Amino acid sequence: MTIIEGTLADIDGVRHGQIAIDNGIITAVGAHLGTPTHVYGDNCLIFAGMGDIHIHAREDITGKEMHKETFACVSAAALHGGVLHVADMPNNPAAPIDDASYAAKETLLHKQNLPVVFTLYGGIGPGTKPLTRNVPYKAYMGPSVGDLFFSTLEQLDATLAHYAGRAVSFHCEDPVLLEKHKVAATHEERRPPVCELSATRFALAMIEKYQLVGKLCHYSVGEGLPLIRAAKARGLSVTAEVTPHHVFFDTAQITPTNRQAMQMNPPLRSPSDREAMLEALRDGTADYLATDHAPHTLAEKAKGVSGQPHLDTYGPFVTWLIVEKGFTPERIAAICSANPGAFVNPYQKDKWGRLLPGYVGSMTVLDLKTPVTIRRKDLKTKCGWSPFEGVTFPGSVAAVFVRGLVYV
Numbered sequence: 332m333t334i335i336e337g338t339l340a341d342i343d344g345v346r347h348g349q350i351a352i353d354n355g356i357i358t359a360v361g362a363h364l365g366t367p368t369h370v371y372g373d374n375c376l377i378f379a380g381m382g383d384i385h386i387h388a389r390e391d392i393t394g395k396e397m398h399k400e401t402f403a404c405v406s407a408a409a410l411h412g413g414v415l416h417v418a419d420m421p422n423n424p425a426a427p428i429d430d431a432s433y434a435a436k437e438t439l440l441h442k443q444n445l446p447v448v449f450t451l452y453g454g455i456g457p458g459t460k461p462l463t464r465n466v467p468y469k470a471y472m473g474p475s476v477g478d479l480f481f482s483t484l485e486q487l488d489a490t491l492a493h494y495a496g497r498a499v500s501f502h503c504e505d506p507v508l509l510e511k512h513k514v515a516a517t518h519e520e521r522r523p524p525v526c527e528l529s530a531t532r533f534a535l536a537m538i539e540k541y542q543l544v545g546k547l548c549h550y551s552v553g554e555g556l557p558l559i560r561a562a563k564a565r566g567l568s569v570t571a572e573v574t575p576h577h578v579f580f581d582t583a584q585i586t587p588t589n590r591q592a593m594q595m596n597p598p599l600r601s602p603s604d605r606e607a608m609l610e611a612l613r614d615g616t617a618d619y620l621a622t623d624h625a626p627h628t629l630a631e632k633a634k635g636v637s638g639q640p641h642l643d644t645y646g647p648f649v650t651w652l653i654v655e656k657g658f659t660p661e662r663i664a665a666i667c668s669a670n671p672g673a674f675v676n677p678y679q680k681d682k683w684g685r686l687l688p689g690y691v692g693s694m695t696v697l698d699l700k701t702p703v704t705i706r707r708k709d710l711k712t713k714c715g716w717s718p719f720e721g722v723t724f725p726g727s728v729a730a731v732f733v734r735g736l737v738y739v
Protein backbone atom coordinates (compact mmCIF):
# COMPACT_ATOMS: atom_id res chain seq x y z
CA MET A 332 0.00 0.00 0.00
CA THR A 333 1.28 3.47 -0.98
CA ILE A 334 -0.06 6.58 0.79
CA ILE A 335 0.89 9.92 -0.76
CA GLU A 336 0.26 13.12 1.23
CA GLY A 337 0.32 16.71 0.06
CA THR A 338 -1.67 19.31 -1.88
CA LEU A 339 -4.00 17.47 -4.24
CA ALA A 340 -4.96 19.32 -7.43
CA ASP A 341 -7.98 18.13 -9.43
CA ILE A 342 -10.60 19.78 -11.65
CA ASP A 343 -12.99 20.28 -8.71
CA GLY A 344 -10.53 21.99 -6.36
CA VAL A 345 -7.25 22.01 -4.46
CA ARG A 346 -7.03 20.52 -0.96
CA HIS A 347 -4.53 19.03 1.47
CA GLY A 348 -5.03 15.30 1.73
CA GLN A 349 -3.86 11.75 1.16
CA ILE A 350 -4.20 9.26 -1.68
CA ALA A 351 -4.06 5.51 -0.95
CA ILE A 352 -2.96 3.20 -3.79
CA ASP A 353 -3.19 -0.56 -3.72
CA ASN A 354 -2.36 -2.88 -6.62
CA GLY A 355 -1.76 0.13 -8.84
CA ILE A 356 -5.24 1.63 -8.33
CA ILE A 357 -6.42 4.49 -6.09
CA THR A 358 -8.48 2.93 -3.30
CA ALA A 359 -9.22 6.04 -1.21
CA VAL A 360 -8.72 9.81 -1.14
CA GLY A 361 -9.21 11.64 2.16
CA ALA A 362 -7.88 13.86 4.94
CA HIS A 363 -6.20 11.05 6.89
CA LEU A 364 -5.99 7.49 5.64
CA GLY A 365 -2.88 6.32 7.51
CA THR A 366 0.85 6.88 7.87
CA PRO A 367 2.04 8.35 4.57
CA THR A 368 4.82 6.64 2.61
CA HIS A 369 5.53 9.85 0.62
CA VAL A 370 4.95 13.45 1.79
CA TYR A 371 5.18 16.55 -0.42
CA GLY A 372 5.29 20.07 1.06
CA ASP A 373 3.30 23.21 0.25
CA ASN A 374 5.57 24.05 -2.70
CA CYS A 375 4.25 20.98 -4.54
CA LEU A 376 1.01 20.12 -6.35
CA ILE A 377 -0.03 16.49 -6.85
CA PHE A 378 -1.97 15.93 -10.10
CA ALA A 379 -3.54 12.81 -11.57
CA GLY A 380 -0.98 11.40 -14.03
CA MET A 381 -0.57 13.88 -16.89
CA GLY A 382 -1.11 12.72 -20.46
CA ASP A 383 0.21 14.01 -23.79
CA ILE A 384 -2.26 12.84 -26.42
CA HIS A 385 -0.26 13.96 -29.47
CA ILE A 386 3.27 12.59 -29.85
CA HIS A 387 5.39 10.93 -32.54
CA ALA A 388 7.43 8.02 -31.14
CA ARG A 389 8.71 7.09 -34.63
CA GLU A 390 9.17 3.37 -33.90
CA ASP A 391 7.45 0.78 -36.08
CA ILE A 392 8.20 -2.68 -37.50
CA THR A 393 10.46 -1.24 -40.21
CA GLY A 394 12.75 0.41 -37.62
CA LYS A 395 13.50 3.07 -40.27
CA GLU A 396 13.11 6.06 -37.94
CA MET A 397 14.69 4.68 -34.78
CA HIS A 398 17.68 7.00 -35.13
CA LYS A 399 15.24 9.81 -34.13
CA GLU A 400 13.26 8.20 -31.32
CA THR A 401 11.96 4.89 -29.96
CA PHE A 402 9.12 3.78 -27.69
CA ALA A 403 11.68 3.32 -24.87
CA CYS A 404 13.19 6.81 -25.31
CA VAL A 405 9.72 8.36 -25.47
CA SER A 406 8.83 6.57 -22.23
CA ALA A 407 11.98 7.91 -20.52
CA ALA A 408 11.48 11.45 -21.88
CA ALA A 409 7.81 11.41 -20.84
CA LEU A 410 8.58 10.33 -17.25
CA HIS A 411 11.33 12.96 -17.12
CA GLY A 412 8.71 15.54 -18.11
CA GLY A 413 6.02 14.29 -15.70
CA VAL A 414 3.94 12.60 -18.42
CA LEU A 415 2.49 9.16 -17.56
CA HIS A 416 0.59 8.35 -20.73
CA VAL A 417 0.96 9.33 -24.38
CA ALA A 418 -0.98 8.85 -27.61
CA ASP A 419 1.22 8.05 -30.61
CA MET A 420 0.45 9.28 -34.12
CA PRO A 421 0.24 6.84 -37.06
CA ASN A 422 2.45 8.48 -39.70
CA ASN A 423 5.03 5.69 -39.58
CA PRO A 424 6.74 4.09 -42.62
CA ALA A 425 4.53 1.03 -41.86
CA ALA A 426 1.45 3.10 -41.00
CA PRO A 427 -1.15 1.39 -38.76
CA ILE A 428 -4.14 1.74 -41.09
CA ASP A 429 -5.87 -1.66 -40.79
CA ASP A 430 -6.23 -4.49 -38.25
CA ALA A 431 -3.00 -6.27 -39.25
CA SER A 432 -0.72 -3.22 -39.40
CA TYR A 433 -2.18 -1.81 -36.16
CA ALA A 434 -1.71 -5.13 -34.34
CA ALA A 435 1.89 -5.37 -35.59
CA LYS A 436 2.74 -1.95 -34.13
CA GLU A 437 0.93 -2.77 -30.90
CA THR A 438 2.78 -6.09 -30.48
CA LEU A 439 6.11 -4.33 -30.99
CA LEU A 440 5.15 -1.84 -28.26
CA HIS A 441 3.70 -4.27 -25.73
CA LYS A 442 6.64 -6.66 -25.71
CA GLN A 443 8.79 -3.80 -24.35
CA ASN A 444 6.66 -3.50 -21.18
CA LEU A 445 7.39 0.22 -20.68
CA PRO A 446 6.28 2.23 -17.63
CA VAL A 447 4.55 4.89 -19.74
CA VAL A 448 1.17 3.84 -21.19
CA PHE A 449 0.67 4.31 -24.93
CA THR A 450 -2.55 4.76 -26.90
CA LEU A 451 -1.96 4.18 -30.62
CA TYR A 452 -3.84 6.15 -33.27
CA GLY A 453 -4.94 4.44 -36.45
CA GLY A 454 -4.26 6.30 -39.69
CA ILE A 455 -6.85 7.50 -42.19
CA GLY A 456 -5.51 7.70 -45.74
CA PRO A 457 -6.94 7.48 -49.25
CA GLY A 458 -9.16 4.40 -49.40
CA THR A 459 -8.74 3.23 -45.78
CA LYS A 460 -11.61 1.70 -43.74
CA PRO A 461 -12.10 1.57 -39.94
CA LEU A 462 -10.50 -1.24 -37.93
CA THR A 463 -12.77 -3.90 -36.44
CA ARG A 464 -11.68 -2.78 -32.93
CA ASN A 465 -12.19 0.61 -31.30
CA VAL A 466 -9.20 2.94 -31.80
CA PRO A 467 -8.80 6.72 -32.19
CA TYR A 468 -7.99 7.88 -35.72
CA LYS A 469 -5.89 10.64 -37.23
CA ALA A 470 -6.68 12.27 -40.56
CA TYR A 471 -3.97 14.34 -42.25
CA MET A 472 -5.16 16.84 -44.82
CA GLY A 473 -1.86 18.31 -45.93
CA PRO A 474 1.21 16.85 -47.65
CA SER A 475 4.64 16.05 -46.15
CA VAL A 476 3.56 13.16 -43.93
CA GLY A 477 4.35 10.09 -46.03
CA ASP A 478 1.42 8.50 -47.86
CA LEU A 479 -1.22 9.39 -45.26
CA PHE A 480 -2.58 12.51 -46.89
CA PHE A 481 -5.23 13.67 -49.27
CA SER A 482 -4.60 16.05 -52.13
CA THR A 483 -8.23 17.16 -52.22
CA LEU A 484 -10.81 17.61 -49.48
CA GLU A 485 -13.46 15.79 -51.58
CA GLN A 486 -11.26 12.70 -51.42
CA LEU A 487 -11.05 12.99 -47.60
CA ASP A 488 -14.84 13.49 -47.35
CA ALA A 489 -15.46 10.30 -49.34
CA THR A 490 -13.09 8.35 -47.07
CA LEU A 491 -14.56 9.79 -43.84
CA ALA A 492 -18.00 8.55 -44.88
CA HIS A 493 -16.81 5.12 -43.69
CA TYR A 494 -15.81 6.47 -40.24
CA ALA A 495 -19.23 7.72 -39.03
CA GLY A 496 -19.39 7.98 -35.23
CA ARG A 497 -15.66 7.31 -34.73
CA ALA A 498 -13.07 9.42 -32.87
CA VAL A 499 -11.16 11.32 -35.55
CA SER A 500 -8.40 13.89 -34.97
CA PHE A 501 -7.68 16.38 -37.75
CA HIS A 502 -4.44 18.05 -38.80
CA CYS A 503 -6.05 21.26 -40.08
CA GLU A 504 -4.17 22.60 -43.10
CA ASP A 505 -6.03 22.85 -46.42
CA PRO A 506 -3.92 20.97 -49.05
CA VAL A 507 -5.23 23.07 -51.95
CA LEU A 508 -4.37 26.38 -50.24
CA LEU A 509 -0.95 25.02 -49.18
CA GLU A 510 -0.26 24.26 -52.83
CA LYS A 511 -1.26 27.81 -53.76
CA HIS A 512 1.20 29.35 -51.28
CA LYS A 513 4.12 27.00 -51.84
CA VAL A 514 6.35 29.52 -53.61
CA ALA A 515 6.25 32.10 -50.76
CA ALA A 516 9.57 33.14 -49.20
CA THR A 517 9.38 31.68 -45.68
CA HIS A 518 7.96 28.53 -44.07
CA GLU A 519 5.29 30.49 -42.20
CA GLU A 520 4.26 32.36 -45.37
CA ARG A 521 3.98 29.07 -47.25
CA ARG A 522 1.51 27.83 -44.59
CA PRO A 523 -0.49 30.98 -43.74
CA PRO A 524 -3.41 31.15 -41.25
CA VAL A 525 -5.96 30.95 -44.07
CA CYS A 526 -4.93 27.30 -44.66
CA GLU A 527 -5.81 26.38 -41.08
CA LEU A 528 -9.01 28.46 -41.10
CA SER A 529 -10.28 26.83 -44.28
CA ALA A 530 -9.40 23.38 -42.95
CA THR A 531 -11.15 24.14 -39.65
CA ARG A 532 -14.41 24.91 -41.46
CA PHE A 533 -14.02 21.67 -43.41
CA ALA A 534 -13.20 19.56 -40.32
CA LEU A 535 -16.16 20.98 -38.39
CA ALA A 536 -18.44 20.25 -41.36
CA MET A 537 -17.14 16.63 -41.48
CA ILE A 538 -17.61 16.22 -37.70
CA GLU A 539 -21.22 17.37 -38.11
CA LYS A 540 -21.93 15.40 -41.30
CA TYR A 541 -20.60 12.06 -39.99
CA GLN A 542 -21.30 12.63 -36.26
CA LEU A 543 -17.62 12.14 -35.46
CA VAL A 544 -16.02 12.51 -32.02
CA GLY A 545 -13.80 15.21 -33.45
CA LYS A 546 -10.53 16.73 -32.29
CA LEU A 547 -8.56 19.55 -33.90
CA CYS A 548 -4.81 19.03 -33.47
CA HIS A 549 -2.18 21.63 -32.53
CA TYR A 550 -4.52 24.60 -32.98
CA SER A 551 -2.64 27.82 -33.74
CA VAL A 552 -4.85 30.51 -35.34
CA GLY A 553 -6.76 33.01 -33.18
CA GLU A 554 -9.27 33.70 -35.93
CA GLY A 555 -10.37 30.06 -35.82
CA LEU A 556 -11.29 30.06 -32.13
CA PRO A 557 -14.78 31.60 -32.63
CA LEU A 558 -15.52 28.73 -35.06
CA ILE A 559 -14.60 26.18 -32.38
CA ARG A 560 -16.62 28.00 -29.71
CA ALA A 561 -19.66 28.19 -31.99
CA ALA A 562 -19.36 24.49 -32.87
CA LYS A 563 -19.19 23.53 -29.18
CA ALA A 564 -22.14 25.82 -28.42
CA ARG A 565 -24.29 24.11 -31.01
CA GLY A 566 -23.50 20.71 -29.53
CA LEU A 567 -20.87 19.30 -31.89
CA SER A 568 -18.51 16.77 -30.30
CA VAL A 569 -15.29 18.69 -30.88
CA THR A 570 -12.20 19.34 -28.76
CA ALA A 571 -8.91 21.08 -29.52
CA GLU A 572 -5.24 20.71 -28.63
CA VAL A 573 -2.72 23.52 -28.17
CA THR A 574 1.06 22.94 -28.12
CA PRO A 575 3.68 24.50 -25.83
CA HIS A 576 5.45 26.06 -28.84
CA HIS A 577 2.35 27.90 -30.06
CA VAL A 578 1.92 29.62 -26.66
CA PHE A 579 5.63 30.22 -25.93
CA PHE A 580 7.07 31.24 -29.30
CA ASP A 581 5.79 33.40 -32.18
CA THR A 582 7.07 34.72 -35.50
CA ALA A 583 8.59 37.80 -33.79
CA GLN A 584 11.13 35.47 -32.14
CA ILE A 585 12.33 33.79 -35.35
CA THR A 586 15.95 34.71 -36.15
CA PRO A 587 18.30 33.58 -38.93
CA THR A 588 20.02 31.26 -36.42
CA ASN A 589 16.93 29.63 -34.87
CA ARG A 590 14.77 29.55 -38.02
CA GLN A 591 15.30 25.83 -38.68
CA ALA A 592 14.69 24.80 -35.05
CA MET A 593 11.54 26.94 -35.04
CA GLN A 594 10.03 25.24 -38.10
CA MET A 595 6.93 23.09 -37.56
CA ASN A 596 3.46 22.46 -39.06
CA PRO A 597 1.34 24.45 -38.50
CA PRO A 598 4.07 27.08 -38.23
CA LEU A 599 4.64 29.67 -35.51
CA ARG A 600 2.06 32.44 -35.80
CA SER A 601 1.87 36.14 -34.84
CA PRO A 602 2.21 37.43 -31.25
CA SER A 603 -1.57 37.98 -31.13
CA ASP A 604 -2.22 34.38 -32.22
CA ARG A 605 0.15 33.21 -29.48
CA GLU A 606 -1.79 35.22 -26.88
CA ALA A 607 -5.08 33.88 -28.27
CA MET A 608 -3.89 30.25 -27.86
CA LEU A 609 -2.93 30.95 -24.25
CA GLU A 610 -6.40 32.36 -23.57
CA ALA A 611 -8.01 29.42 -25.40
CA LEU A 612 -6.26 27.01 -23.02
CA ARG A 613 -7.34 29.16 -20.10
CA ASP A 614 -11.00 29.73 -21.05
CA GLY A 615 -11.81 26.19 -22.21
CA THR A 616 -11.95 26.78 -25.98
CA ALA A 617 -8.91 24.47 -26.08
CA ASP A 618 -9.07 21.23 -24.10
CA TYR A 619 -5.58 19.73 -24.04
CA LEU A 620 -1.97 20.81 -23.62
CA ALA A 621 -0.58 18.36 -26.21
CA THR A 622 2.97 18.73 -27.50
CA ASP A 623 3.11 17.26 -31.02
CA HIS A 624 6.50 15.89 -29.77
CA ALA A 625 8.31 15.54 -33.11
CA PRO A 626 11.80 14.20 -32.40
CA HIS A 627 13.84 14.98 -35.51
CA THR A 628 17.63 15.10 -35.19
CA LEU A 629 19.47 18.41 -35.52
CA ALA A 630 20.99 17.15 -38.79
CA GLU A 631 17.45 16.60 -40.13
CA LYS A 632 16.34 20.00 -38.81
CA ALA A 633 19.23 21.61 -40.70
CA LYS A 634 17.79 20.07 -43.89
CA GLY A 635 14.38 21.68 -43.27
CA VAL A 636 12.41 18.94 -41.47
CA SER A 637 9.45 20.33 -39.46
CA GLY A 638 8.74 19.68 -35.77
CA GLN A 639 10.10 20.05 -32.24
CA PRO A 640 10.63 17.61 -29.33
CA HIS A 641 8.73 18.53 -26.14
CA LEU A 642 8.17 15.54 -23.85
CA ASP A 643 11.16 16.12 -21.52
CA THR A 644 9.98 19.66 -20.78
CA TYR A 645 6.20 19.12 -20.36
CA GLY A 646 6.07 19.46 -16.53
CA PRO A 647 8.47 22.43 -16.29
CA PHE A 648 6.45 24.14 -19.04
CA VAL A 649 3.26 23.56 -17.00
CA THR A 650 4.84 25.31 -14.00
CA TRP A 651 5.40 28.32 -16.31
CA LEU A 652 1.66 28.34 -17.09
CA ILE A 653 0.88 28.33 -13.35
CA VAL A 654 3.55 30.67 -11.98
CA GLU A 655 4.09 33.10 -14.87
CA LYS A 656 0.71 32.99 -16.62
CA GLY A 657 -1.60 32.56 -13.64
CA PHE A 658 -3.30 29.32 -14.67
CA THR A 659 -5.23 27.81 -11.75
CA PRO A 660 -4.28 24.29 -10.62
CA GLU A 661 -7.87 23.26 -11.49
CA ARG A 662 -7.42 24.42 -15.10
CA ILE A 663 -4.06 22.62 -15.35
CA ALA A 664 -5.76 19.47 -13.98
CA ALA A 665 -8.29 19.80 -16.83
CA ILE A 666 -5.90 20.36 -19.76
CA CYS A 667 -3.07 18.05 -18.59
CA SER A 668 -4.85 15.25 -16.67
CA ALA A 669 -8.66 15.01 -16.82
CA ASN A 670 -9.24 15.84 -20.51
CA PRO A 671 -6.34 13.71 -21.82
CA GLY A 672 -7.62 10.93 -19.53
CA ALA A 673 -11.14 11.21 -20.92
CA PHE A 674 -9.67 11.02 -24.44
CA VAL A 675 -7.75 7.74 -23.88
CA ASN A 676 -10.12 6.00 -21.44
CA PRO A 677 -12.23 4.31 -24.14
CA TYR A 678 -9.07 2.43 -25.23
CA GLN A 679 -7.32 1.70 -21.90
CA LYS A 680 -8.03 -0.83 -19.17
CA ASP A 681 -6.94 1.61 -16.41
CA LYS A 682 -8.99 4.78 -15.90
CA TRP A 683 -6.93 7.98 -16.27
CA GLY A 684 -7.38 11.62 -15.34
CA ARG A 685 -8.77 12.07 -11.80
CA LEU A 686 -7.64 11.70 -8.18
CA LEU A 687 -10.57 9.45 -7.29
CA PRO A 688 -11.00 5.87 -6.10
CA GLY A 689 -10.99 3.47 -9.05
CA TYR A 690 -8.59 5.57 -11.14
CA VAL A 691 -5.03 4.43 -11.88
CA GLY A 692 -2.53 5.20 -9.10
CA SER A 693 -0.22 7.19 -11.40
CA MET A 694 0.52 10.77 -10.40
CA THR A 695 2.52 13.81 -11.50
CA VAL A 696 4.03 15.90 -8.68
CA LEU A 697 5.14 19.41 -9.68
CA ASP A 698 7.36 21.59 -7.48
CA LEU A 699 6.45 25.25 -8.11
CA LYS A 700 9.40 26.67 -6.16
CA THR A 701 12.39 24.77 -7.57
CA PRO A 702 13.29 26.25 -10.97
CA VAL A 703 14.94 24.17 -13.68
CA THR A 704 17.11 25.32 -16.58
CA ILE A 705 16.72 23.10 -19.63
CA ARG A 706 20.09 21.61 -20.66
CA ARG A 707 20.77 19.34 -23.61
CA LYS A 708 22.73 16.85 -21.47
CA ASP A 709 19.67 16.15 -19.26
CA LEU A 710 17.27 15.24 -22.09
CA LYS A 711 16.05 11.66 -22.54
CA THR A 712 14.60 12.06 -26.04
CA LYS A 713 16.79 10.26 -28.55
CA CYS A 714 16.89 13.24 -30.92
CA GLY A 715 18.92 14.99 -28.22
CA TRP A 716 17.84 18.64 -28.33
CA SER A 717 15.09 20.96 -27.10
CA PRO A 718 13.79 24.33 -28.31
CA PHE A 719 13.83 25.34 -24.62
CA GLU A 720 17.58 24.83 -24.09
CA GLY A 721 18.81 27.66 -21.83
CA VAL A 722 15.26 28.55 -20.72
CA THR A 723 14.72 28.55 -16.94
CA PHE A 724 11.23 27.44 -15.97
CA PRO A 725 9.96 28.53 -12.52
CA GLY A 726 9.25 24.98 -11.33
CA SER A 727 10.12 21.37 -12.02
CA VAL A 728 8.93 17.78 -11.79
CA ALA A 729 9.34 16.62 -8.17
CA ALA A 730 8.27 13.02 -8.80
CA VAL A 731 6.13 10.75 -10.90
CA PHE A 732 4.28 7.70 -9.59
CA VAL A 733 3.62 4.75 -11.89
CA ARG A 734 0.80 2.64 -10.44
CA GLY A 735 1.87 3.55 -6.89
CA LEU A 736 5.64 3.21 -7.44
CA VAL A 737 7.72 6.37 -7.37
CA TYR A 738 10.06 7.30 -10.24
CA VAL A 739 12.23 10.31 -9.44
Ligand SMILES: [Zn+2]
Pocket residue numbers: 385386387420623
Ligand atom coordinates in the same frame (compact mmCIF):
# COMPACT_ATOMS: atom_id res chain seq x y z
ZN1 LIG B 1 1.80 15.66 -35.02
